[in-house]
Amino acid sequence: xxxxxxxxxxxxxxxxxxxxxxxxxxxxxxxxxxxxxxxxxxxxxxxxxxxxxxxxxxxxxxxxxxxxxxxxxxxxxxxxxxxxxxxxxxxxxxxxxxxxxxxxxxxxxxxxxxxxxxxxxxxxxxxxxxxxxxxxxxxxxxxxxxxxxxxxxxxxxxxxxxxxxxxxxxxxxxxxxxxxxxxxxxxxxxxxxxxxxxxxxxxxxxxxxxxxxxxxxxxxxxxxxxxxxxxxxxxxxxxxxxxxxxxxxxxxxxxxxxxxxxxxxxxxxxxxxxxxxxxxxxxxxxxxxxxxxxxxxxxxxxxxxxxxxxxxxxxxxxxxxxxxxxxxxxxxxxxxxxxxxxxxxxxxxxxxxxxxxxxxxxxxxxxxxxxxxxxxxxxxxxxxxxxxxxxxxxxxxxxxxxxxxxxxxxxxxxxxxxxxxxxxxxxx
Amino acid sequence: xxxxxxxxxxxxxxxxxxxxxxxxxxxxxxxxxxxxxxxxxxxxxxxxxxxxxxxxxxxxxxxxxxxxxxxxxxxxxxxxxxxxxxxxxxxxxxxxxxxxxxxxxxxxxxxxxxxxxxxxxxxxxxxxxxxxxxxxxxxxxxxxxxxxxxxxxxxxxxxxxxxxxxxxxxxxxxxxxxxxxxxxxxxxxxxxxxxxxxxxxxxxxxxxxxxxxxxxxxxxxxxxxxxxxxxxxxxxxxxxxxxxxxxxxxxxxxxxxxxxxxxxxxxxxxxxxxxxxxxxxxxxxxxxxxxxxxxxxxxxxxxxxxxxxxxxxxxxxxxxxxxxxxxxxxxxxxxxxxxxxxxxxxxxxxxxxxxxxxxxxxxxxxxxxxxxxxxxxxxxxxxxxxxxxxxxxxxxxxxxxxxxxxxxxxxxxxxxxxxxxxxxxxxx
Numbered sequence: 001x002x003x004x005x006x007x008x009x010x011x012x013x014x015x016x017x018x019x020x021x022x023x024x025x026x027x028x029x030x031x032x033x034x035x036x037x038x039x040x041x042x043x044x045x046x047x048x049x050x051x052x053x054x055x056x057x058x059x060x061x062x063x064x065x066x067x068x069x070x071x072x073x074x075x076x077x078x079x080x081x082x083x084x085x086x087x088x089x090x091x092x093x094x095x096x097x098x099x100x101x102x103x104x105x106x107x108x109x110x111x112x113x114x115x116x117x118x119x120x121x122x123x124x125x126x127x128x129x130x131x132x133x134x135x136x137x138x139x140x141x142x143x144x145x146x147x148x149x150x151x152x153x154x155x156x157x158x159x160x161x162x163x164x165x166x167x168x169x170x171x172x173x174x175x176x177x178x179x180x181x182x183x184x185x186x187x188x189x190x191x192x193x194x195x196x197x198x199x200x201x202x203x204x205x206x207x208x209x210x211x212x213x214x215x216x217x218x219x220x221x222x223x224x225x226x227x228x229x230x231x232x233x234x235x236x237x238x239x240x241x242x243x244x245x246x247x248x249x250x251x252x253x254x255x256x257x258x259x260x261x262x263x264x265x266x267x268x269x270x271x272x273x274x275x276x277x278x279x280x281x282x283x284x285x286x287x288x289x290x291x292x293x294x295x296x297x298x299x300x301x302x303x304x305x306x307x308x309x310x311x312x313x314x315x316x317x318x319x320x321x322x323x324x325x326x327x328x329x330x331x332x333x334x335x336x337x338x339x340x341x342x343x344x345x346x347x348x349x350x351x352x353x354x355x356x357x358x359x360x361x362x363x364x365x366x367x368x369x370x371x372x373x374x375x376x377x378x379x380x381x382x383x384x385x386x387x388x389x390x391x392x393x394x395x396x397x398x399x400x401x402x403x404x405x406x407x408x409x410x411x412x413x414x415x416x417x418x419x420x421x422x423x424x425x426x427x428x
Numbered sequence: 429x430x431x432x433x434x435x436x437x438x439x440x441x442x443x444x445x446x447x448x449x450x451x452x453x454x455x456x457x458x459x460x461x462x463x464x465x466x467x468x469x470x471x472x473x474x475x476x477x478x479x480x481x482x483x484x485x486x487x488x489x490x491x492x493x494x495x496x497x498x499x500x501x502x503x504x505x506x507x508x509x510x511x512x513x514x515x516x517x518x519x520x521x522x523x524x525x526x527x528x529x530x531x532x533x534x535x536x537x538x539x540x541x542x543x544x545x546x547x548x549x550x551x552x553x554x555x556x557x558x559x560x561x562x563x564x565x566x567x568x569x570x571x572x573x574x575x576x577x578x579x580x581x582x583x584x585x586x587x588x589x590x591x592x593x594x595x596x597x598x599x600x601x602x603x604x605x606x607x608x609x610x611x612x613x614x615x616x617x618x619x620x621x622x623x624x625x626x627x628x629x630x631x632x633x634x635x636x637x638x639x640x641x642x643x644x645x646x647x648x649x650x651x652x653x654x655x656x657x658x659x660x661x662x663x664x665x666x667x668x669x670x671x672x673x674x675x676x677x678x679x680x681x682x683x684x685x686x687x688x689x690x691x692x693x694x695x696x697x698x699x700x701x702x703x704x705x706x707x708x709x710x711x712x713x714x715x716x717x718x719x720x721x722x723x724x725x726x727x728x729x730x731x732x733x734x735x736x737x738x739x740x741x742x743x744x745x746x747x748x749x750x751x752x753x754x755x756x757x758x759x760x761x762x763x764x765x766x767x768x769x770x771x772x773x774x775x776x777x778x779x780x781x782x783x784x785x786x787x788x789x790x791x792x793x794x795x796x797x798x799x800x801x802x803x804x805x806x807x808x809x810x811x812x813x814x815x816x817x818x819x820x821x822x823x824x825x826x827x828x829x830x831x832x833x834x835x836x837x838x839x840x841x842x843x844x845x846x847x848x849x850x851x852x853x854x855x856x
Contacts, residue, residue, distance in 0.1 A: 003658065020658050022623075022817055040578060040626035063817035092658075093789055096817035120620040120813035129624050136581040143568075150468060153564040155650045155828070157847050158586065158633050159599075159610075161854040171587075173601035173610070175647075176637065176851055182587075182601070189847060192548040192856075195450075196557050198468035204632065205586050209604070219603075222583045230431065230448050230520075361521055381856030385548035389450055389491035389524035400583070419585050419617060423604055426589040428620075428809030 001069065006037065006044035009082045012072045019044055019084070020067040020092065022124070023060050025104035033057040035089070036104065037068060038124070042258070045083040046070060056089050063096035063103070063121070099124075112414060119419055119428050130259035131416040134252055135222075135404045137259075139203055141251025142224045142398070145244045151226060152197040156189035158182060158205065162378035169209045171219075182207035185397060187329070188382040190227040191358060194393045195385065201226040203400075213423050215412040216350070216402060220421040224403075227395030234331070234341040234357040237394040238276065238317055241345065241355060244398075245315070246270040252407070263408050268314040275307050276317035279339065294325050295344075295351075304349025319343040328368040331357035331394070341394070347406050355396025362386040429497065434465065434472035437510045440500045447472055447512065448495040448520065450552070451488050453532035461485040463517070464532065465496060466552070470686070473511040474498060484517050491524035491531070491549070540840060547847055547856050558687035559844040562680055563832045565687075567631055569679025570652045570826070573672045579654060580625040584617035586610060586633065590806035597637045599647075610635035613825060615757070616810040618655040619786060622821045623813065629654040631828075641851050643840040644778070644830060648849040652831075655823030662759070662769040662785040665822040666704065666745055669773065669783060672826075673743070674698040680835070691836050696742040703735050704745035707767065722753050723772075723779075732777025747771045756796040759785035759822070769822070775834050783824025790814040 001018045009017070021039030033054045035046040046068055048057045060066060070084035099121045101110040108115055108125050115122040122128055143153070163170040163181045171182040186202050193200040206223040226244065231237055253260070253267045260267065277285060283292055285306050286299035295303070295318065307316035320339040323332055331341045342356030359365055365383045369376055376383055401413040414420040419428060429446045437445070449467030461482045463474040474496055476485045488494060498512035527549045529538040536543055536553050543550035550556055571581070591598040591609045599610040614630050621628040634651040654672065659665055681688070681695045688695065705713060711720055713734050714727035723731070723746065735744035748767040751760055759769040770784030787793055793811045797804055804811055829841040842848040847856060 020819070065817045065819045092819055093817060094791070097815040099816055120623055120809075121816050123621070123624045132582070132624070133580060135583075139581060140571075140575070143571075147568070152561060153567060154560070154846060155563075155633070157648060157849050159635070159648060159849055159854065171601055171603065173599050175599065175854055176639070178854060180854055193551070193846065195548055196551045196560070205583070207587070211604070220585060220587060363522070381548075385856075387525040388527055388549050389493045389521060391448070391493045391520055418582060418621065421585050421587055426587065426603055426606060426608055428813075 003067075005041035006039050007041040007080070009044060009072050009084070010080055013074045013082060014072065016069065016071050017084075018067060018069045021065070023062050023064045023066060023096075026057060026060055026062055028054075028058060035060065035066075035068070035087075037066065038126075043079055045078050046087050046089075047083050047085050048087055048089070049085070053087055053089065059095065060089065060091065061095045061098060063099055063124075064094075065092040065096070066090065067092055112412060116414060116420060116425060117428075123418060126262050128415070130256075130262040131404060131408050131410065132418060133256045133259040134263070134265075134408055135400060135416060137252040137254070137256040138248045138403060138407075139222075139224065139400065140255060141248035142203065142244060143201070144251060145247025146199070146201045146226055148247075149199065149240065149243070151199040151201045151228070152193075154186075154190065154193050154197075154200045154202050155204070156183075156186045156193075156202060158207070171207050171209045184208055185223060186225050187327075187397075188379075190225050190395060191329070191390075191393065192382065192385050194227050194229040195388070195390050198229040198391070199227070211423055215414075216405070218401060218413055218417060218420055218422055221402075221413075221417075222400035224398040224400055225395065226397075227393060229391040229393040231357060231392050231394050233392075234319065234343055234355070234394050237355055237357065237396060238274070238319075238343060241353060241396050242270060242274050245345075248403075265408050267407070270315060271311065271313045274315045274317055274345070275311040275313050276319055276343070277303070278320040279318055279322065280320070282318045293322055297350075300346050300351055301349035304346055307346070314348050316346050317343050318346065326356070328372055328374065329358045329365070331359050345396075347403070350402065350406055352402055352406060353396050353398045355394065357392065357394035360386065360390045360392050431495075433469035434467050435469040435508070437472060437500050437512070438508055441502045441510060442500065444497065444499050445512075446495060446497045449493070451490050451492045451494060451524070454485060454488055454490055456482075456486060463488065463496070463515075465494065466554075471507055473506050474515050474517075475511050475513050476515055476517075477513070481515055481517070487523065488517065488519065489523045489526060491527055491552075492522075493520040493524070494518065495520055540842060544842060544848060544853065545856075551846060554690050556843070558684075558690040559832060559836050559838065560846060561684045561687040562691070562693075562836055563828060563844060565680045565682070565684040566676045566831060566835075567650075567652065567828065568683060569676035570631065570672060571629070572679060573675025574627070574629045574654055576675075577627065577668065577671070579627040579629045579656070580621075582614075582618065582621050582625075582628045582630050583632070584611075584614045584621075584630060586635075599635050599637045612636055613651060614653050615755075615825075616807075618653050618823060619757070619818075619821065620810065620813050622655050622657040623816070623818050626657040626819070627655070639851060643842075644833070646829060646841055646845060646848055646850055649841075649845075650828035652826040652828055653823065654825075655821060657819040657821040659785060659820050659822050661820075662747065662771055662783070662822055665783055665785065665824060666702070666747075666771060669781060669824050670698060670702050673773075676831075693836050695835070698743060699739065699741045702743045702745055702773070703739040703741050704747055704771075705731070706748040707746055707750065708748070710746045721750055725778075728774050728779060729777040732774055735774070742776050744774050745771050746774065754784065756800055756802065757786045757793070759787050773824075775831070778830065778834055780830055780834060781824050781826045783822065785820065785822035788814065788818045788820050
């Protein structure tokens with residue numbers, strides 16, 4: 001008999017079926033025993049009324065893996081309107097040791113560090129796994145949106161020879177006796193691949209040795225990177241980002257509807273055109289002094305409030321960040337060269353995406369590095385490629401964990417990361 | 429005027445259009461000049477007959493990025509049956525420096541090391557980029573096949589606390605003052621996630637510090653990993669692998685048809701049931717002594733020949749590898765415990781996929797480690813999870829670069845890798 005999933009039970013009322021999964025909860029009443037079986041799709045209730053079946057159920061600890069052959073009965077009061085009766089229960093392994101916390105309660109009672117210490121078990125909780133399903137759907141939506149726009153997926157090195165880009169905060173390693181570094185982003189590679197495919201994306205790990213112990217920093221996170229050529233300026237990049245976000249959220253709604261229900265989350269609308277304010281304007285809206293060089297978290301929150309109030313939007317672009325605060329490959333605003341063609345996207349008052357137009361002329365790279373007093377040599381393999389013809393281009397990078405945390409209302413990115421890596425955590 | 433791609437030109441005969449791309453080739457004849465423009469979709473021929481246009485074309489070196497406004501004329505003799513006449517050519521950047529090799533020739537004349545040294549330019553060659561398009565399509569097909577079978581995508585740590593699994597050949601790094609290692613595979617994590625989602629996959633980089641300087645080893649490669657629970661034995665895993673491969677090849681044919689044409693490659697059929705031989709049988713077929721513990725490359729080639737000859741199949745499974753040659757988490761064959769429920773898939777006589785059923789009982793893990801004289805402690809976070817209920821499960825890992833190389837007939841995996849990393853190569 002073919003195994004079916006818990007969600008398929010309503011279509012089999014009256015039939016004998018086989019289900020399998022984990023003992024999510026066991027309840028022993030005087031004359032009857034209930035098992036809640038958890039499988040990939042959801043939960044199923046099993047009722048053991050006769051003494052032999054009840055005795056078998058008594059042996060089953062929670063989280064033991066079992067196979068149950070039983071009859072499907074319509075029971076309006078049960079979850080999904082069905083339950084399984086007259087069960088034959090066969091364990092598929094030894095009785096499970098008790099988890100360090102109850103997985104069947106609506107929320108895990110353990111602290112986040114305890115959950116993370118026991119991640120393989122904690123992630124079985126429906127709320128924890130739901131967040132990871134949302135993440136999987138978001139990534140699928142990212143790819144689908146870009147595939148539909150002729151982007152090509154790439155895979156680039158995660159170990160590099162120079163600690164470039166931001167300089168500090170890189171992990172060093174030994175590469176066959178040579179010093180090497182974990183890549184902080186696929187920035188240079190995705191730009192180079194614009195020279196090959198015009199439009200590229202990559203989903204992959206990036207590594208930041210930042211000694212921050214905050215709720216929104218991880219030392220490894222999943223970066224959703226895109227880069228496109230033949231743009232007029234950064235606004236073409238912003239338009240693709242808008243459509244990509246809309247695609248991500250549509251796919252989350254489509255593929256992870258049950259997970260959203262578990263989390264009590266509804267997916268926000270992405271406006272056809274996301275409101276955008278110039279950095280100078282953003283300072284004024286946030287009530288910051290006009291000579292502030294960057295936006296503080298409180299400013300970002302104020303801008304999030306403003307976007308919601310004035311535009312009914314959960315998203316807002318801030319454009320034209322000062323050049324001094326952006327990486328050397330950033331393209332300046334031709335009309336106001338102290339400001340950049342770089343942007344951030346705030347989602348509910350938090351920076352979620354950074355992007356912009358990049359330099360595309362070799363001479364501009366040499367000048368930009370010289371202006372910062374940086375040597376060309378560590379960047380040679382990257383900068384040299386711009387001698388061979390590169391179109392005007394730009395791109396963006398979305399932090400997956402931040403996106404999911406903000407979407408599902410998690411206070412800490414670690415709640416939506418399977419096995420987070422940070423200053424303190426290298427296991428499990 | 430909206431830019432169009434080269435492949436859209438036949439639909440615009442008689443119209444004035446705008447195209448953009450790289451000067452793939454420039455030919456100056458006495459009274460006329462030809463430009464071949466390369467864009468993301470292909471090539472377009474531009475004819476400059478009047479003196480002003482011809483003079484403009486003379487300034488354009490190969491690989492310079494240009495925008496061309498011109499009239500589309502049906503010309504049966506030209507590529508795709510159209511050419512662009514009366515052009516206005518506008519460079520989008522300075523004249524490009526000459527590439528270190530001619531990109532317009534049917535094949536790159538440079539040696540592979542020279543190509544790799546200049547990868548950002550070499551990858552622009554239509555044959556090099558075609559292989560990467562095949563890779564992108566293969567990965568898309570992998571995901572689509574597994575998405576359709578209820579697998580959930582995961583993202584797992586690439587830095588781990590213990591150098592486990594194969595012990596040697598790992599890259600060491602400094603993690604905030606603690607020793608850490610680059611992950612050689614997501615093996616343990618994907619197994620743990622079977623406890624959460626039953627079926628999971630991951631596409632990501634893996635790192636092997638193998639001091640091999642061969643045509644089929646990379647120190648970083650892209651691993652396509654899948655793992656599924658509630659299997660009867662390894663044959664259930666093999667069936668999913670068969671369908672996944674068929675899905676990958678179907679997507680390659682569907683999405684990368686032009687790239688296949690460029691490479692002169694046709695996609696092989698995957699038999700409905702891939703022929704499978706037990707390891708002991710495989711030795712006999714390959715003419716190897718019956719006490720050989722493993723298959724040598726020559727044996728694999730012989731098996732590939734046999735599968736093609738006897739079954740008309742480019743693929744053949746070898747099952748039941750000796751336990752002594754498989755990792756400790758491998759499930760033995762219950763009927764012949766010296767042999768495993770592990771398998772390899774050979775594609776055209778080369779090992780492409782390794783997989784099998786894994787142990788799922790905690791006690792079996794303790795016994796397996798003890799039998800190998802290995803301590804449990806480095807594996808604690810992994811092994812402990814098996815105390816909390818894990819179903820019988822198994823999985824497989826496909827090496828993307830090997831798959832693509834074998835499919836397109838590349839002699840070296842570096843030919844189908846954008847920026848390979850190996851014993852000698854850490855740039856670009």
